[in-house]
Amino acid sequence: MKICVLVKEVPDAAVEKRIDHSTGRMDRSGEKNLNPFDTHAIEAAMQIKEGGAVPVEEVVAVTMGPESAVRALHKAVSLGADRSVHLSDEALAGSDVVATGYALSKTLERESPDLVLLGQQSDDGECYTIGAVVAEYLGMPSLTQVIKIDVEEGKLRCERQAEYGYDTVSVQLPAVISVGDAINEPRYPSLKAIMGAKKKPLDALAASDAGVEASRVGLDGSMVECGDFTDPPQKEPGQIIEDEDTAETVEKVVAWLEERKLI
Amino acid sequence: MDFDLSDDHALIQRTVRDFARGEIAPVAEELDRTKSFPYEIVRKLAGLQLMGIPFPEEYGGGGGDTLAYVLAVEELTRIDSSVAITLCAHTSLGTQPIWLFGSEEQKREWLPRLCAGEVLGAFGLTEPEAGSDAGNTKTRARLEDGQWVIDGAKQFITNAGTDISGVVTITAVTGGDNGQREISNLLVANGTPGYEQGEPYRKMGWNASDTRPLTFTDCRVPEDNLLGPRGAGFKQFLHVLDIGRIGVAAMGVGLAQGALDEALAYAKERRAFGQPISRFQAIQAKLADLSTEIEAARLLVYKAARLKDAGRNFTLTAAQAKLKTGRLAVRATEEAVQIHGGYGYIEEYPVCRFYRDAKILTIGEGTDEIQQMVIARALGA
Ligand SMILES: Cc1cc2nc3c(=O)[nH]c(=O)nc-3n(C[C@H](O)[C@H](O)[C@H](O)COP(=O)(O)OP(=O)(O)OC[C@H]3O[C@@H](n4cnc5c(N)ncnc54)[C@H](O)[C@@H]3O)c2cc1C
Numbered sequence: 001m002k003i004c005v006l007v008k009e010v011p012d013a014a015v016e017k018r019i020d021h022s023t024g025r026m027d028r029s030g031e032k033n034l035n036p037f038d039t040h041a042i043e044a045a046m047q048i049k050e051g052g053a054v055p056v057e058e059v060v061a062v063t064m065g066p067e068s069a070v071r072a073l074h075k076a077v078s079l080g081a082d083r084s085v086h087l088s089d090e091a092l093a094g095s096d097v098v099a100t101g102y103a104l105s106k107t108l109e110r111e112s113p114d115l116v117l118l119g120q121q122s123d124d125g126e127c128y129t130i131g132a133v134v135a136e137y138l139g140m141p142s143l144t145q146v147i148k149i150d151v152e153e154g155k156l157r158c159e160r161q162a163e164y165g166y167d168t169v170s171v172q173l174p175a176v177i178s179v180g181d182a183i184n185e186p187r188y189p190s191l192k193a194i195m196g197a198k199k200k201p202l203d204a205l206a207a208s209d210a211g212v213e214a215s216r217v218g219l220d221g222s223m224v225e226c227g228d229f230t231d232p233p234q235k236e237p238g239q240i241i242e243d244e245d246t247a248e249t250v251e252k253v254v255a256w257l258e259e260r261k262l263i
Numbered sequence: 264m265d266f267d268l269s270d271d272h273a274l275i276q277r278t279v280r281d282f283a284r285g286e287i288a289p290v291a292e293e294l295d296r297t298k299s300f301p302y303e304i305v306r307k308l309a310g311l312q313l314m315g316i317p318f319p320e321e322y323g324g325g326g327g328d329t330l331a332y333v334l335a336v337e338e339l340t341r342i343d344s345s346v347a348i349t350l351c352a353h354t355s356l357g358t359q360p361i362w363l364f365g366s367e368e369q370k371r372e373w374l375p376r377l378c379a380g381e382v383l384g385a386f387g388l389t390e391p392e393a394g395s396d397a398g399n400t401k402t403r404a405r406l407e408d409g410q411w412v413i414d415g416a417k418q419f420i421t422n423a424g425t426d427i428s429g430v431v432t433i434t435a436v437t438g439g440d441n442g443q444r445e446i447s448n449l450l451v452a453n454g455t456p457g458y459e460q461g462e463p464y465r466k467m468g469w470n471a472s473d474t475r476p477l478t479f480t481d482c483r484v485p486e487d488n489l490l491g492p493r494g495a496g497f498k499q500f501l502h503v504l505d506i507g508r509i510g511v512a513a514m515g516v517g518l519a520q521g522a523l524d525e526a527l528a529y530a531k532e533r534r535a536f537g538q539p540i541s542r543f544q545a546i547q548a549k550l551a552d553l554s555t556e557i558e559a560a561r562l563l564v565y566k567a568a569r570l571k572d573a574g575r576n577f578t579l580t581a582a583q584a585k586l587k588t589g590r591l592a593v594r595a596t597e598e599a600v601q602i603h604g605g606y607g608y609i610e611e612y613p614v615c616r617f618y619r620d621a622k623i624l625t626i627g628e629g630t631d632e633i634q635q636m637v638i639a640r641a642l643g644a
Binding site for chain 2: 033070071074075078188189190191192194195197200
């Protein structure tokens with residue numbers, strides 16, 4: 001089995017998220033990190049590989065992003081991926097979800113993976129949809145928000161986090177699976193793994209190398225048009241009930257809830 | 264000049280930062296409160312090969328450089344000084360002398376286990392009558408039938424009395440008269456009869472780190488436990504301390520940064536007079552000054568590390584870095600408590616612990632006054 005894991009470089013969780021009003025895009029300056037959800041996807045790949053239920057020949061980390069995104073790949077291989085692929089091109093800048101999914105699918109086609117894993121959401125865009133878009137382009141089944149993967153005869157048995165409880169789904173390979181953070185506890189890379197990471201092969205691809213049609217990516221190739229951004233409206237301040245006499249306070253709370261037909 | 268970390272260094276920094284936040288922060292308060300040695304964390308650090316960062320892989324080390332070590336120590340101290348000093352004393356003071364001066368046999372015997380974190384190393388220099396004046400050691404060792412017989416006492420020794428403490432390097436007078444004392448370094452394994460570790464001290468801070476007095480009474484070790492040439496002990500410990508200062512300086516930067524992290528977050532949350540206190544100029548000035556001082560101090564520490572890695576003389580820069588960062592840690596933690604108001608005086612807030620942990624940084628591994636002496640000497644004053 002060959003597993004490709006999609007990874008992304010995102011602003012560090014400690015960096016406050018801001019929209020750059022001049023471009024209508026997220027301000028991605030400042031400290032960066034590998035998208036935390038993707039570390040769960042890599043860990044899931046490693047657990048399948050190390051679990052031994054099915055032989056895994058290769059785990060390949062794949063990203064699309066600017067030059068700095070090699071650091072996300074560096075971390076991905078330090079966490080266990082065998083090699084990495086970096087799709088990077090000026091023409092890709094400003095791609096929306098559909099364009100990004102298209103470009104990634106072209107990159108993945110070159111690899112013909114049996115399984116594509118990714119984090120269910122990125123810490124910056126939080127669109128939750130890349131997996132489904134990639135699956136659509138690749139013509140593979142898509143499973144999202146998966147929190148358990150078991151290998152079964154040529155299939156994977158997965159648990160999906162649903163609104164009420166879990167869905168258990170069997171999926172035929174090849175497939176695209178996005179994982180939630182409840183799926184595992186990602187490991188930390190060891191010092192040796194970090195220092196050995198640079199020795200693992202990295203393929204740098206331009207859009208044309210991956211067979212990506214320039215007209216279908218970038219700002220111009222994207223269907224999403226960003227309008228103006230404004231801050232969400234200020235919420236009305238809540239009502240604070242001073243607790244002087246607890247019986248009275250309870251009455252006030254009950255009255256408040258009844259007024260709104262909540263009880 | 265390049266101020267960017269290499270990809271490897273950036274990832275080491277990132278990894279230890281995530282590890283400290285994820286694995287240490289949740290237990291730091293409890294370890295401090297219960298004065299418990301962080302065995303579990305040491306085991307995890309060892310699993311990531313962080314207990315022997317700057318030593319070569321052929322001896323089981325991490326194969327990293329001094330900068331990698333500094334980044335790791337800084338990130339640990341940002342969250343927990345006790346864990347940081349445990350790693351720091353083990354690496355710079357415990358393992359370092361064996362790596363620097365040990366025979367091939369001594370290296371083979373000790374380095375793999377030390378670097379794997381299976382056993383902890385300690386360095387016993389300070390004595391009741393030999394602190395800053397470390398050459399005034401009263402501990403004696405005499406050769407008798409192919410064995411060194413050691414008698415004496417050591418004071419304030421880190422890492423010597425845990426369940427996994429393996430070996431201490433001590434200075435002892437091995438000969439000479441009082442005008443020309445001959446000092447040598449000897450290795451003493453835990454469990455050697457006559458070598459005892461006293462009760463842990465009740466300290467102001469570093470509560471989860473192990474610090475004890477040691478006594479040696481008719482303690483016999485093989486003649487081969489001499490580290491390097493006989494009589495080289497004085498020069499050897501000065502060199503070890505030079506290196507150790509870089510690690511402790513990294514602790515100062517890390518602690519100051521941790522204090523700023525907490526102070527900034529708190530100032531943005533805490534409201535007074537209808538707005539977050541971070542909007543008040545007086546608070547902003549404190550935060551701005553701290554961040555400026557920290558950045559300057561950090562560059563000094565990284566420079567000391569870089570000089571060492573380049574094989575150049577780093578004595579002056581390491582002493583400057585140690586002097587600068589110890590004071591800064593004391594000041595930064597004080598300001599962080601101030602910004603927290605009364606809450607900063609309560610142990611639920613990390614800055615309370617940070618404040619107690621800071622003071623030792625102007626004392627241990629050479630007091631500020633000793634750093635000033637080292638610096639003035641280097642200036643030719
Ligand atoms: C928690 C902790 C952990 C420690 N861990 C270790 C360890 O692992 N191994 C180890 O060997 N030691 C360790 N130490 C000891 C530490 O390094 C010494 O405490 C320190 O070097 C100072 O020595 P002293 O306490 O004897 O102070 P003193 O030397 O007595 O100094 C007292 C004061 O006099 C000043 N002074 C002394 N000489 C001069 C001078 N010539 N000019 C100007 N001022 C001077 C000093 O700066 C200081 O202000 C530790 C100490 C503590 C508290």
